[in-house]
Amino acid sequence: MSAFFRIIKFASQHFIRNFWLSLATVSILVLTLLTLDILLVLNLTASAALKNIENRVDVSASFKIGTEESDVQNAVSYLRSLVEVKDVVLNTPEEILTEFKTKHADNATILSSLDEVGENPFGYRLVIRANSVDNYPLILEALDNPSFRDKIEAKNFSDHEALLTKLSDVTNKIHLFGFLLFAIFLSIAVLIVLNTVRVTIFVHREEIAIMRLVGATGWFIRAPYLVEAAAFSFLAVLISAAIIVPIVLTLDPFFASYFESAVRFKDFFIGQAPLVFGLEFVGAALVCLGSTALAMRKYLRV
Amino acid sequence: MSLTTMEDMIRLKNVSKIYSPNVAALQNISLHIKPGELVSVVGQSGTGKTTLAKLLFAEEQPTQGEVIIGGWDISRIKPAEVPYLRRQLGVVFQDYKLLSKKTVFENIAFALEAVGTGTRRINETVSQVLKIVNLADCGQRYPCQLSGGEQQRVAIARALIHKPKIIVADEPTGNLDTINTHEIVNLLKKINEFGTTVVLVTHNRDVVNHLHRRVITLSDGQIISDEEEGRYRL
Numbered sequence: 001m002s003a004f005f006r007i008i009k010f011a012s013q014h015f016i017r018n019f020w021l022s023l024a025t026v027s028i029l030v031l032t033l034l035t036l037d038i039l040l041v042l043n044l045t046a047s048a049a050l051k052n053i054e055n056r057v058d059v060s061a062s063f064k065i066g067t068e069e070s071d072v073q074n075a076v077s078y079l080r081s082l083v084e085v086k087d088v089v090l091n092t093p094e095e096i097l098t099e100f101k102t103k104h105a106d107n108a109t110i111l112s113s114l115d116e117v118g119e120n121p122f123g124y125r126l127v128i129r130a131n132s133v134d135n136y137p138l139i140l141e142a143l144d145n146p147s148f149r150d151k152i153e154a155k156n157f158s159d160h161e162a163l164l165t166k167l168s169d170v171t172n173k174i175h176l177f178g179f180l181l182f183a184i185f186l187s188i189a190v191l192i193v194l195n196t197v198r199v200t201i202f203v204h205r206e207e208i209a210i211m212r213l214v215g216a217t218g219w220f221i222r223a224p225y226l227v228e229a230a231a232f233s234f235l236a237v238l239i240s241a242a243i244i245v246p247i248v249l250t251l252d253p254f255f256a257s258y259f260e261s262a263v264r265f266k267d268f269f270i271g272q273a274p275l276v277f278g279l280e281f282v283g284a285a286l287v288c289l290g291s292t293a294l295a296m297r298k299y300l301r302v
Numbered sequence: 303m304s305l306t307t308m309e310d311m312i313r314l315k316n317v318s319k320i321y322s323p324n325v326a327a328l329q330n331i332s333l334h335i336k337p338g339e340l341v342s343v344v345g346q347s348g349t350g351k352t353t354l355a356k357l358l359f360a361e362e363q364p365t366q367g368e369v370i371i372g373g374w375d376i377s378r379i380k381p382a383e384v385p386y387l388r389r390q391l392g393v394v395f396q397d398y399k400l401l402s403k404k405t406v407f408e409n410i411a412f413a414l415e416a417v418g419t420g421t422r423r424i425n426e427t428v429s430q431v432l433k434i435v436n437l438a439d440c441g442q443r444y445p446c447q448l449s450g451g452e453q454q455r456v457a458i459a460r461a462l463i464h465k466p467k468i469i470v471a472d473e474p475t476g477n478l479d480t481i482n483t484h485e486i487v488n489l490l491k492k493i494n495e496f497g498t499t500v501v502l503v504t505h506n507r508d509v510v511n512h513l514h515r516r517v518i519t520l521s522d523g524q525i526i527s528d529e530e531e532g533r534y535r536l
Contacts, residue, residue, distance in 0.1 A: 003418035207412075210399060213359075215389035215464065216416035218382070 003220060011227035014200045022232070025189075025196045029236030029288070030243070032185035033280055037244040037269075039178040040276075041251075044268060046171035048259040053163055057130075059139050063123040064153045065093075072124040075148040079128055082142060084135035089127040096122040123153060190291045193232065197225055197295035208300070222296055229292040233284035241277050245269055310370070311337045311468060311499045312358065317367035319353050319523075327353040329523040330367070335501065337467065340494040342510045343503045344534055345520035351503045354520070355472040358501060359393050360384045372467060389417060392461025392469040392498075396476035398453045400445040406432070406456050407441035413463045427463060435459040435489060451482025458489055468499045475506055483509060510534040 015022045063072055072090065079088045091099075097120050104110040114121070130136050136157060143155055201208065211221050248265035256264060269276060312335035319328040327350045335341050345351050356362040357369050360376050369376035374387045400409050407428055414424045432438045435455040445453050454474055461469055471490060475483040487509050494500045504510060510517055510533065517532025518525055527535065 002415075002420045006415050006418070206399070206401060210401065210412065211416040212385075213388065213393055213399070214413035214416050214460070215385040215387075217385045220416060220418070 007220065007223040007227055010224035011231065014204065014224055014228050015231060018196065018200055018203060021196050021199055022228075025192050025232050026235045026239065028185065028189045028192050029232060029284055030239045032182065032189050033236055033240035033284060034243060035178065035182045035185050036280065037240060039175070039182060040268070041244075041248065041265065042171070042174050042178060044265060045255065045259075046167070046174070048255070049167055050171070052259050053167065054133050055129075057133055057136065059128045059130075059136060059143070060156045061126045061128070061143050061152050062154045062156070063125065063148075063151050065121070065123045067123055067151045069124065071148060071151055072126070075145075075151075076126060078145060078147070079126070079139070079142060082139070084130055084132075084138050084142075085128060086131045087129040091125040091127065093120045093122045093124060096125055186287065190287060193229065193288050193291035194295045196232075197229070197292050198299050200225065200228070201295070201299045222300065225292050225296055225300070226289060229288035230285050233281055233288045236284055237277050237281045240280070241273075245273075309336070310334045311339070311372055312501070313368075313370040314357075315368040315370075317357065317364045317369055319350070319357065319362060320365040326523050328357075328364075331523075331525055332367075333518060333525065333528065335499060337499055338494070338497050340491065340500040340502065340513065340515045342513060342515060342517045342532075343501060343520060344505060344510055344517060344536065346505060346536055349520040350523040351505070351520055352472055353523075355393075355470050355501070355503045358468070358470045359391050360387055385417075389464050390466055390468070392458075392464065392466040394454070394457050394461050394469065394471040394474045396473035398445070398450075398457045398477075400453055400456055400460075402445055405442050405444055406437060406448070409445070409456055410460045410463055413460050417464075428459075431459045431462050434462065434492075449482065450478050451485050454478060454482070454486050455489060458486070458493070462493065466498065468501065469493060470501045470503070472503045473505070474502070475504065475509055480508070484512070487512065505536075507534040 061075075063075075069092075076088050076090055079085050097114075100122070101111065101114070128139055130139055140155065140157060143149070143152060208221060248269045252264065252266045312333070314331055314333050317328055317331045318326060320326050331354070343351050343354060353362060357364055357376060358371060360371075360374075360379060364377050367377065371387065372390060374383070376387075379387065401412065404412060410428045410431060411424045414427060419427075428441070429438070432441055435458055437452060437455055437459065440448065440452065440456075445456065448456065454477075458469075458471075458474070461471075469490070474490070475486050478486060483506065490500050490502060491513070502509075502513075514531050517527070517529050517534070519527040519532070519535060521536075
């Protein structure tokens, strides 16, 4: 037990006596973790944006005026039986007319033209949503079914493909840039941890020599450096969490309203905090411990 | 392995130490030191005295031959075993090797802290050892506040802290004036009288002649004389 507390004591001494170096090490680790957090935020936002747009994609099929409801119901049943189809909404001619009138309530010309036509100019309409945007071509093919193909007057695919592609492209670029930034910070972090341990070993060279002389085991000499590395990681995660959590909590209501609750940073960073920050700690600790082990192997003779 | 069970405390058999590329610090040395002996190893600079001392506390490995320290075969010792050997040895250097930012008490305690001794035991043992070296009142002073002789006594106290069976002192009086030199030599004699084997590496003629003990003389990495009650003859 004494040995354990002494290892903690020596590790604290290493940290405090090289305070500015320790601060630089923790700072670069914080920057690395913040980059990772920002990447996570971007990923959540991009996923929410893609989902939001995907939800707006649908295929509508307008049936000819006078088509029997039973024929339309057959088409609905057939489409609902397809695994690619998520949802089929049936609009009656009356509903479409009401919707049309509401939409053009301010336009007297359009409304008067309806009066001139005299009867309801709309037929039944199906609004079909797929499970995935990739399934729309199959649904369009399904609408060519001979049993109701001739009764369909028009098919309208509200194609957001271009927007989706563009968004996906931008997201990928942001991811790539983020990962590059992360990789750069990670490399700098490894180099700084290596150098910190090297300097710490140099500063404590007399103590290390005496420890060896009086019979301290290699493990006892090395352990404080490993504890210090773990402390660097813990502090870095703590500081980065203290920075990122208030930011995401501030942004959360804006994003939630914009994306219709599809994205909730709060759920991710607060609800899953033990997992998110725990994994960040494990990752940072692995990097620091690995760098420390490398530095000790190279510079610490025990 | 216990040191007390051995007939010879230190045994070297045909030991050579060659530093690359081709510098022979020690050549085919053989010697035996019994428990409780006080042996001076003398010789001019560069004759291999310090290399011999380093072999004794496993800082160096012999290139050839066998070095047995209280049953530990240094020539075959595993790195993980070295700390346990060193806990049975005390080493004293010319430059004291004290930590300037630690007090006298902390410097000595550090040797026990490094091997995981409990705090209460440290306090007791350090106080006892400080009394032995006559520095009971200096525990809270820093090395820079002590004379050279006092600093060396702190180093000896640290070497004694594990109650070693062997003390290896490499030029312990090299930085000291005559009065302090005699104080340190008398202290080493006192430690030897308690039964500790002392190997004193020195080139101080007066010290060797004053001791009237066994003297091993080295020249060019070889033993040129080994006398039971020897004198400094170089």
